[in-house]
Structure formats: C-alpha cells, structure tokens
Amino acid sequence: MTNKDKNLVSEIAILDETSNTPEEHKHDSAGFLGSNTELLFSLICGVFLVVGFVVERFFSQLPMWLPLGCYIAAYFFGGYFTLQDAIEKLKQNRFEIDTLMLVAAIGAAILGSWAEGALLLFLFSLGHALEHYAMGRAKRSIEALAKLAPATAEVRRNDEIAVISVKELEVGDVVIVKPNARLPADGFLIQGSTSVNQAPVTGESIPVDKRPVDDPNQARTRPDSIDNSSRVYAGTINGGGAIEIEVTRKSNDSALARVVKMVSEAETRRSPTQRFTDKFERIFVPIVLLLAFILLFGWVIIDEPFRDSFYRSMAVLVAASPCALAIATPSAVLSGIARAARSGVLIKGGAPLEELGSLNAMAFDKTGTLTEGKPQITDAIVIDADNEEELLAVAVAVESLSDHPLAVAISRDGRAKLSGVQIAIAEDLQNQVGRGVTAKLGGQRAWIGKAEMFGSDGVPSLSAPAAAAIEKLRSSGRTSMFVRLGNRDLGAIGLLDTARPGASQALKELRSLGIQRMIMISGDNQRVAEAIATEVGLDEAWGDLMPSDKVEAIRRLREQGKVAMVGDGVNDAPAMANSTVGVAMGAVGSDVALETADVALMADDLRNLPFAVGLSRHTRGIIRQNVFVSLGVVAFLVPATILGLGIGPAVAIHEGSTLLVVFNALRLLAYKDNFQL
Structure with missing residues (x-):
C-alpha cells in the first residue's frame, strides 16, 4: 500500500495559502505528465506486457531480446511509482506492501519469470492508480468547500470603490455585493435587503431573508449578538437584491475557512475501528513476515527446488499484506465527513462519526x-414597585448589560412597553452563573434572576408575596425572573419560549x-x-x-x-x-x-x-462491510498461496479487494439526507 493511501486524509491540504508546499508536491502522484501520470504509466506497463507476451508466445522466430526488452520496459513503467513509495517508506524504517511487491517482482525476474513479474507490477500499479482516482473524488468534495468564497471583493474605502483580494479585507470594511453573487466575507448587512442561499455553509435548503441591523454600533461591539436575519457568511449566495455588508472576520477566520480547516484535519481523531485495525496490523505484519521467512526453507522439508519455496514465500508476502484493511476505515471516514459537510454538519473526525451512530x-x-431561544415577556406581577413601569425600567436597565437570551428578551420587550420612558443606566454587572445577574442602579444594588438566586450566597430571601408570584408564573409554564432593588422586592416577570x-x-x-x-x-x-x-x-x-x-x-x-x-x-x-x-x-x-x-x-x-445520526449509522455499516471484506480476502489468500496460488492471481484478488472497499466507501458521498425537511 502506498504512502498516499494510509495517510491520504491527514495529508489533505488545509486548502488555503499554506496548502501547496513543495513537500506535498513531492508526495503527489500527479507527476510530470499531469494528474493521471500514475494511471498512464500503468497502462503503458500493460501495453509492454501484452506485446512481450504475444511476441514470446506467437512469434518465437523473432529475437529473444525483443520480448525481454518489453518486459523490462513494463517493469520500469509499472514499478516507477511503487519504487518511489518503497524508498520513502524505507527512509522512515517502514517495511510495507510497496517493498513486498518490488521484492516479489525482482524475485520473479531472478527466477526468469519476467512475464509474471511484469504482470504483478501492472496489476499493482493499475489498482493503486484507480484507487487514488477514486479516493480523489472524496478529497475533491472537501476541496470544493474552499472554492465557495470568491477571490475578490468590491469594497468601499475613503468614499471610493475598489476591487481587492478577499485576503486583503479588514474587519470594518464595507463590501458591496451584487445580486446573485457569492459573498466574500462574514459580516452583517448595513444597507439593502435580500434573501441569501446559505446551503453551501449551513445546508439550509431554503434561502434566508436578510435585512440591515437595527444598530450598527452595537453589532460592531458585540458581533455575537447579531441576529441571524442580519448576519451573513462567506461563500453563501446573494439573491436578487444589491446589499452592503460590514466585515466582521478576516478571510482566514471566516466560518467557511474554519469549517474547511476542521474538516481537513478531522481524520486526526481516529475512530474505534481505526484504532482496532492499527493494533491488528502491528500484530499481524510481524507474524506474516515470520511465516514468509519460514516458507523460504520449505525445500528442506518437502522435495521441491529452492526456486519454488522462494516463489511461495513471495506470494504469501503479497497475499497477506493488509492493504485493503488499512484503507477500509479511512476511506469511509473521509467520505462520510465530506458528505456531512455538504449538508451543513461538521463532524470532527472518525471517532464522533462512529460514536454518533x-x-x-x-x-x-x-x-x-x-x-426558539427568543422568549417574550408575557406577565409582569408588581409586588413592591410603584407600578409596572418601575418594575420593567429596573429590569431593562440591568438586563441591557447582559447578552443572555432571557436578558435580551426582557430588554427588547421591556423597552417596547416603556416607549417614551427615560431608562436609567446601570453599571458594575456581575453574573451569577445559572441564577441571574446583579448591578448597581442609582446608587443601589439591583438583582434580577431566578427565585433560587435569592436566599443564597448572602442574598436575602424572597418575601411570601414574591414567592407566591413566582409559584403562580411557574404553575402556568412560564419562565420566571424576579426583580429586587435595594431592599424592595419590586416584582416578577414571566416569559414564554416557543x-x-x-x-x-x-x-x-x-x-x-x-x-x-x-x-x-x-x-x-x-x-x-x-x-x-x-x-x-x-x-x-x-x-x-x-x-x-x-x-x-x-x-x-x-x-x-x-x-x-x-x-x-x-x-x-x-x-x-x-x-x-x-x-x-x-x-x-x-x-x-x-x-x-x-x-x-x-x-x-x-x-x-x-x-x-442516519449518516453515522450508514457509515458504521460501510466500515463493517469493508473490514469484513478485507479480513476475508486475507484469510483466503494466505492459505491459497501456501497451497500454490500464483503471485499474479493473488495480486489481482488483493488489488480488487482494495478497490472494492474504496468504491464501497464512496457510496457515502451519495447518501440521501432523508430526514432533512
């Protein structure tokens, strides 16, 4: 198995300006003839193999060096990439299938079986070329995410409009987005209304209506509080309205960029099955090597030439290589993660992908x-306040300092009810996690929170009327918040979420x-x-x-x-x-x-x-199928080669099983999201 196979996912580029390093190009099988060089070399190997076989079998009157030359040429083209990977592995002190294949091919040549050695290299190189092509589909599915955002943006600076690279965008820049164009950056609308197709990032099937923010200054200082109806993301598609957005994140920190990076790095979190196969390989490979070494001395026990014992040993090495097993789980994980990302679900690696199912x-x-997380005020029960306006005014003053969903609701709805009323400014907000908040207002300490906040941590308990008001709200299914100013229990506020x-x-x-x-x-x-x-x-x-x-x-x-x-x-x-x-x-x-x-x-x-969850269940099924096929083929080939199955058929079955598990994993890319409405 080549170095590109076992580490394919982890070597996927981070898909930004750091992706195309010389080191990565060195490991790329594209070669000097384009992206299909490995496949082309494999086919040339096959052509020389066929020509050499035909000449040797049917044109014996021709010079003997002609078929031999064809076989040698087949060795070159079939072994070119295999030799590269084997050398790279040996530099890392790793002895894997690439080396085994070369040893077997060289052994066949030493024994004079040039045709069989050429056949071995042809089948091996063709299998891996097709495997890389198939796995490239899953890789390209992830790379496509990075190409969603446009390369340039039309930005307004110093009352002038200029077209610049999205990498040059700064937080606070105002970007003009034309109808039906892709958005270049994360931000919020400051002018114009439209509908935005967010499916490339969030997976939502219906475009989302967008409008300008109510308060640009608040949006700048508290970008996390921007409502979804005004927030936009890089890579999404504008509808029919021209809009202007203010940038809140640089291009390398946008939601899309972070998703691409996390998806690209997801395979580093190995799944339970991956950990099992790794452990299995560490135990299995030494056993196979020992078995192959023992078989070298088969001629000592049974009456056969050393040539036959050597050949059988090479065949077992090839047959027992767990190539399909090594790629069975990573190929499924990569395809599953890519499919999920396409529907707006970010799964961070093989472990959660399997565990979810x-x-x-x-x-x-x-x-x-x-x-919804957008509760509304439904009740205001006055206890010791002058009126409902005082109760709401204190609550709004304090909760305006907080960004909790309940605080936002009280501030929003309270201001609407207090239209025209001057609201004081609170300060020194202190958050009591899970209970409520406290702040200073007009020289007094104000508290607003759950009933459980009162009577603990030095906060005086609620009065009987206050406790009764809370009970009334809770019995009707309301979320209740109590308001106290100094030593006065002003009253309770009821909210309802949907x-x-x-x-x-x-x-x-x-x-x-x-x-x-x-x-x-x-x-x-x-x-x-x-x-x-x-x-x-x-x-x-x-x-x-x-x-x-x-x-x-x-x-x-x-x-x-x-x-x-x-x-x-x-x-x-x-x-x-x-x-x-x-x-x-x-x-x-x-x-x-x-x-x-x-x-x-x-x-x-x-x-x-x-x-x-459905995708995870399907992925688990694909992984189990792949592991079963991989182990089954090894279990069949090892005894079969010991009993006389040749290297050529063993390689054909071996490579066939590897391709089978890859193409089986690629079925995940076509998984139907039946549960999305």
Missing part, C-alpha cells in the same frame, strides 16, 4: 435547542433511528421544562439544573450507555465535554460551538440531527 440516549438543552418548528418531527425521526432515551436537561423550573417537553414529545424533563448539575446528569447517563449532549456550545460546553458526543446547534455563528463540539450543526435547525 451507536448512541443509546440523547440529552437536550431547552433554550435555543428545543425552543418550541422550534420541526423539533417534534426531528425527535420522532431520532426514535425511528433507534435512540431509545431522550431527555431535556434545563436550568428552568421543573414545570416549565415539563411543559416544553410535552409540547415537543419528550418523555423526560429534568429542570432546576445548574451547569454543574448538567454535567452530573450527563455522567449518570453515561453510566448507562453512550449519550450525546445537544446544546448551544457555550453554556452547555462542560456537559458536552463529558458526553460521548457533544452536538452544537447553530454553530456557524459561534466560535465556542465550533471549538467545543464533536458534531456541529451549522444551521440553527434541529432537523439536521436525524440526518447526522
């Missing part, structure tokens, strides 16, 4: 995962795929969690959980089997890290999600999860 349970965060469209259908599809247990784990009150769980069709809901409690919940679930944690990749990062597979929603706009999750759903759509 073997899960027993899934745990879901509530806010932003099963629900289930994501398609969440129920996605959960049904996951059940049909064999996920036996699905649980919501939420920081919200138990009743609120149960209300949402019932709406989306979950059987279990665990509420009132702090981030540390979520970690403990995942650990308990892992004791019972393999479990995935599905969340937003930020607040749920600790729980994801403790799960078998961490899955992040809407990761295209979140740096943290892309870094922490094992699987990232680039679009903010739960319906991509059944597709990912």
Whole structure:
C-alpha cells in the first residue's frame, strides 16, 4: 500500500495559502505528465506486457531480446511509482506492501519469470492508480468547500470603490455585493435587503431573508449578538437584491475557512475501528513476515527446488499484506465527513462519526435547542414597585448589560412597553452563573434572576408575596425572573419560549433511528421544562439544573450507555465535554460551538440531527462491510498461496479487494439526507 493511501486524509491540504508546499508536491502522484501520470504509466506497463507476451508466445522466430526488452520496459513503467513509495517508506524504517511487491517482482525476474513479474507490477500499479482516482473524488468534495468564497471583493474605502483580494479585507470594511453573487466575507448587512442561499455553509435548503441591523454600533461591539436575519457568511449566495455588508472576520477566520480547516484535519481523531485495525496490523505484519521467512526453507522439508519455496514465500508476502484493511476505515471516514459537510454538519473526525451512530440516549438543552431561544415577556406581577413601569425600567436597565437570551428578551420587550420612558443606566454587572445577574442602579444594588438566586450566597430571601408570584408564573409554564432593588422586592416577570418548528418531527425521526432515551436537561423550573417537553414529545424533563448539575446528569447517563449532549456550545460546553458526543446547534455563528463540539450543526435547525445520526449509522455499516471484506480476502489468500496460488492471481484478488472497499466507501458521498425537511 502506498504512502498516499494510509495517510491520504491527514495529508489533505488545509486548502488555503499554506496548502501547496513543495513537500506535498513531492508526495503527489500527479507527476510530470499531469494528474493521471500514475494511471498512464500503468497502462503503458500493460501495453509492454501484452506485446512481450504475444511476441514470446506467437512469434518465437523473432529475437529473444525483443520480448525481454518489453518486459523490462513494463517493469520500469509499472514499478516507477511503487519504487518511489518503497524508498520513502524505507527512509522512515517502514517495511510495507510497496517493498513486498518490488521484492516479489525482482524475485520473479531472478527466477526468469519476467512475464509474471511484469504482470504483478501492472496489476499493482493499475489498482493503486484507480484507487487514488477514486479516493480523489472524496478529497475533491472537501476541496470544493474552499472554492465557495470568491477571490475578490468590491469594497468601499475613503468614499471610493475598489476591487481587492478577499485576503486583503479588514474587519470594518464595507463590501458591496451584487445580486446573485457569492459573498466574500462574514459580516452583517448595513444597507439593502435580500434573501441569501446559505446551503453551501449551513445546508439550509431554503434561502434566508436578510435585512440591515437595527444598530450598527452595537453589532460592531458585540458581533455575537447579531441576529441571524442580519448576519451573513462567506461563500453563501446573494439573491436578487444589491446589499452592503460590514466585515466582521478576516478571510482566514471566516466560518467557511474554519469549517474547511476542521474538516481537513478531522481524520486526526481516529475512530474505534481505526484504532482496532492499527493494533491488528502491528500484530499481524510481524507474524506474516515470520511465516514468509519460514516458507523460504520449505525445500528442506518437502522435495521441491529452492526456486519454488522462494516463489511461495513471495506470494504469501503479497497475499497477506493488509492493504485493503488499512484503507477500509479511512476511506469511509473521509467520505462520510465530506458528505456531512455538504449538508451543513461538521463532524470532527472518525471517532464522533462512529460514536454518533451507536448512541443509546440523547440529552437536550431547552433554550435555543428545543425552543426558539427568543422568549417574550408575557406577565409582569408588581409586588413592591410603584407600578409596572418601575418594575420593567429596573429590569431593562440591568438586563441591557447582559447578552443572555432571557436578558435580551426582557430588554427588547421591556423597552417596547416603556416607549417614551427615560431608562436609567446601570453599571458594575456581575453574573451569577445559572441564577441571574446583579448591578448597581442609582446608587443601589439591583438583582434580577431566578427565585433560587435569592436566599443564597448572602442574598436575602424572597418575601411570601414574591414567592407566591413566582409559584403562580411557574404553575402556568412560564419562565420566571424576579426583580429586587435595594431592599424592595419590586416584582416578577414571566416569559414564554416557543418550541422550534420541526423539533417534534426531528425527535420522532431520532426514535425511528433507534435512540431509545431522550431527555431535556434545563436550568428552568421543573414545570416549565415539563411543559416544553410535552409540547415537543419528550418523555423526560429534568429542570432546576445548574451547569454543574448538567454535567452530573450527563455522567449518570453515561453510566448507562453512550449519550450525546445537544446544546448551544457555550453554556452547555462542560456537559458536552463529558458526553460521548457533544452536538452544537447553530454553530456557524459561534466560535465556542465550533471549538467545543464533536458534531456541529451549522444551521440553527434541529432537523439536521436525524440526518447526522442516519449518516453515522450508514457509515458504521460501510466500515463493517469493508473490514469484513478485507479480513476475508486475507484469510483466503494466505492459505491459497501456501497451497500454490500464483503471485499474479493473488495480486489481482488483493488489488480488487482494495478497490472494492474504496468504491464501497464512496457510496457515502451519495447518501440521501432523508430526514432533512
């Protein structure tokens, strides 16, 4: 097996300006005649082999040096790339199939079996040329991602418009995008409205409507808070409206660039099957070498010439090489990862790709995962405030300093209700993770958060009327937040989030795929969690959980089997890290999600999860098939060559099995995303 095979995925270029190094070109089989040089050399080898055989068999009156010259030429063209790879391997102190093939071919020539040696090199070189061509399809599928973004951008600088390379774009540049053109950078709309086809990056099948941001200054200072309706990504396709976008990331740091890089590096995380085959090879190869050495002395035990014992030993070496086994899993992993990326699912390597299909349970965060993550104020219960306006004014002042989804909702809806009312400015925001926030307002300390924040860590407990208000909101399925200013319990605010469209259908599809247990784990009150769980069709809901409690919940679930944690990749990062597979929603706009999750759903759509699980199940099946075929062929060929099967047929079967597992793996590129709606 050539050096390009076992390390093909890990040697895929990072697909940017660092990709085409001289070292990589040295290992490229393209050669001086183009990308198909190896295949061309193999065919030339076959031509010389056929001519030499025909002359030797049917034109015996011709000079004997003529067929010999044809065989020698066949040796040159058939062994050219094989010799290159063998030398490279030997420099690394690795003795593999390339060297074995050369030894067998040289042995055949020493024995005078030039035709058989030429046949060996022809079949071996042809098999690997076709194998590289087939594997190149999966590689090109990944490389295509890098070509989505245009090479140039039309940018407005100093009241002038210039066309520059996207690599020269800086954060804050204003880029003009014409209708039906690809977007050159990540950013947000500042002028014009349009619909953008985000399928190349997120896998969304329907174009997404885009409009300018309401507050460009806020978008610049807090880019993570930009709404999806104003956020755009490099490589996506503009619709019919001309737009202007402000760049928020340089080209090498765009969502597309990070996805390409992570997909290209994904094979470094080896799957369980890959680890098994590596261990198997380390044990198996020395055994084969020992067997081949013993067979060299077969003439001592049985009545046969040394020539026959040597030939049998070479045949066993060729037959027992685990070439197909070595590429069985990497080819499937590469194809699976490439197929997933095409649908907006980033799977970081063979390990999560296999594990995703073997899960027993899934745990879901509530806010932003099963629900829209855009709650709205539904209730405002006044306790010790002068009126509802005072209650909301304090809440808006404090929550305006936070970017938590509940804080954003209170700030947004509160301002709408307080139209025309002057709102004070709060300062010194302090976050009590999982409970709420506190800040200074008008010389007093203000608190806003869950009821559990009050009565702990030195914060006075809630009064009886306040506790009753919280209970009333929770009993109706509301998320409740209480507001205190100084020693006054101003009142409670109730919010309601709505289930994501398609969440129920996605959960049904996951059940049909064999996920036996699905649980919501939420920081919200138990009743609120149960209300949402019932709406989306979950059987279990665990509420009132702090981030540390979520970690403990995942650990308990892992004791019972393999479990995935599905969340937003930020607040749920600790729980994801403790799960078998961490899955992040809407990761295209979140740096943290892309870094922490094992699987990232680039679009903010739960319906991509059944597709990912289905693809993983299919990939596991392909890997099992490949391993079975690989081991089966070796199990057949070793005794067959010992009993007399020739080198030529052994190589034909050997290379045939390698091609079979590669083409079987490539079927994953055509996997249908049946679960995407």
